[in-house]
Amino acid sequence: MAQSRLRTLLSYIRPHRKKMFMGIGALLVVNLLSAYIPLLIRDSVDDSFETNRFWLYVVGIVILASIMWGIRMLSRVWIFGVGREVEYDLKQRIFEHLLRLEPSYFSVNTSGDLINRATSDVDNIRRLVGFSVLSLVNTVFAYGITLPFMLSVDVRLTLLAIAPYPFILVAVQLFSKNLRDQQQQVQENLSDLSQLIQEDMSGMSLIKIYSQEENEREVFGEKNQNLLRANLKLARTRNLLFPIIEALAAVSLLLLLGFGSRGIGAGIISNGDFVALIIYAQRLVFPIALLGFTITAYQRGEVSVDRVEAIFQTEPNIQDSPDAISLPVEEVKGHLEAKNLTYTYPGSQEPALAGINFSIEPGKLVAVVGSIGAGKSTLAHVIPRLLDVEEGQVFLDGNDITKLKLADLRRAIAYVPQDSFLFSTTVGNNIAYGDPFADSLLIESTAKESQIHPEIVNFPQSYNTIVGERGITLSGGQRQRTSLARALLIDAPVLILDDALSSVDNRTATDILSNLSAGVKGKTVIFITHQLSAASKADQLLVMDQGKIVQTGTHEELLQQNGLYQSLWQQHQLETAIN
C-alpha cells in the first residue's frame, strides 16, 4: 500500500521531472559548498594564528556563502515550483474527472467533501511534493556529504556526535501512527464542517423561516468544536515529538563539546578541527529536525493521496460502450420507444419504473401525468441516460440509447429539469449556455418562445442582468422560463420538460405549450406535469401510477375511460372552481 502510494506520488511528479532534477542538482551543489565552508573556517582558525591571511579567508567564505545562498534559492524555486505544478495538474484532473461522473455520484458524495479533497487534500500533496522532497533530499545530501567530511576530521568524535540520531528516528516511528490517525480525524472533521457551511448557505431561507438559527449555530459549534479537538490532539502529539527530537540533537552537541574539548587538551585535534566539527554537527541538527516535519507532511500527504485517488478510481457507470455508434443530430427524427423499461434506484427495493412500454412518434407533444412519486421524473432522467439504464429498453429512432455515443444522444435531447438551475452570470449567458456563440437575435427569439422576453427587457440591464447565485434574483416562474429558453436555444429534436412550468400560471403554461407544438415543428416534446389543463392540449397523454403506465390516449379518449386520469381531471376541475 505504502509502495503504491509512493508510486502514485512519483507519477504526479513524472511530468515535471526535469525541473525536479534541476532542483535536486542545485541542492547537491549547496550541500557540497556547505560541507566545504567549515573546512575553510577550520583553516582560517588554524592559519590565522601564524599568518595574516584572515581577511582572505573571510572574503572567500563570504563569496562561497553568497553563491550557496543563490543556488539554494534556485533549488527552492524549482522544487516548490514542481509542488505548485502538481497542485495545478491535480485540480485540473479532479475537475475534469468529476465532469465525467453521473449525477447520482454527487448525491452520495457531498459537495463539501469533494471541495475539501480538491482544495486542502491537494494542498497537502503539494506540500508533500515540495517541502518533503526538498527536506528529504536535503537530509540525504547533508548526511551523505557531511559525514565523510566529519569522519575525515575525527572518527571517534563523529561517531559520538551522531550516536543519538538513531533514537530520533525511533521516536519519530513511535509517534508516526498516532500522527497519521489524528491527521485523518482532522481531515474528516474539516470535511464535515465545510459540508455544513455549504448546506446552510444554500438553505438560508429555510433556516430563517423555521427559525432554526440557534439550532444551526449549535450544530456548527459542535462540529467546529470537534475540529478544534482533533487539531489540538494533533498539535499535542506533534509538540511532544519535536522537543524530543531537539533534546536528542542537543545531547549530540553536548557529547561533542565534552569529548572535543578533552581532545584539544590532549592535542589529538586542532582548534580548527574542533570548530569545524561543531559547525558540521550543527548543520546536521536542522535536517534531522526537518525529517520529523517531513514525516508528518508525508503522513498527511498519504491520507490526502488516498482521498484524491478515491475520486480518480471511481469510473463513470454511464459512458460510451466500446462499440458506441454515432447518430448526428441532423439525422435524428425524434422517435422514442420504451420496451419493458424497468429501473430500480441503487439500494431501493421497489422499482421506480416497472415494465413501461410506449412509442412516441416524431414531432408529437406527449404529456406525462399521474400521481406523485409515480416515476415521471425517473423516466425523464432515463431517456438522456442521466440514470444508468440497462440495454435493450429505450430506443431513439430505433437505436438502443445505451449503444449510442453519449454526446450524440445528449445533443439530440434538450432536458429542462424540475428545479431550474441557473448559473451566476447574465440572463443572456444562461440562455446561451448550450451554445455560447449564439447571437443575440437567437437568444431573444428563444426567450420570446418561452415568454420571458418582456420581463427580461424590464430587468435593469436587460439580457446583461446578472441573475445572482443560482438565479436567486429571479422569481421561480422567471427561472423556469429562462431554463426553457436555454433548452430551446440548442434546437434539439427531442425536448423533455420535467414539471418545468410548475411555477408558471396555467394560462401562460398552456400558451407556451401550444406555441411550442405549433412553433417547433418536428420536435418531439415530452411534457411531464401536474398542470392538467396544459397537459390536455397534448397529442397524447401517458398516465403513470406506481412505476407503470396505466393509461394512454388523448385527453378526450381518457375522459371516456373510468380510470386514474378521469379522477385526476375531476379533482383538477374542482380545484379550478374553488380558486
Ligand SMILES: Nc1ncnc2c1ncn2[C@@H]1O[C@H](COP(=O)(O)OP(=O)(O)OP(=O)(O)O)[C@@H](O)[C@H]1O
Ligand atoms: N435518487 C433516488 N434514489 C432512490 N429512490 C428515488 C430517487 N429518486 C426518486 N426515487 C424514488 O423513485 C420513485 C419515483 O420517483 P420520481 O421522482 O420519478 O416520481 P415523480 O412521478 O416524478 O414524482 P413527482 O410528481 O412527485 O415529481 C419514488 O418512489 C421516489 O421515492
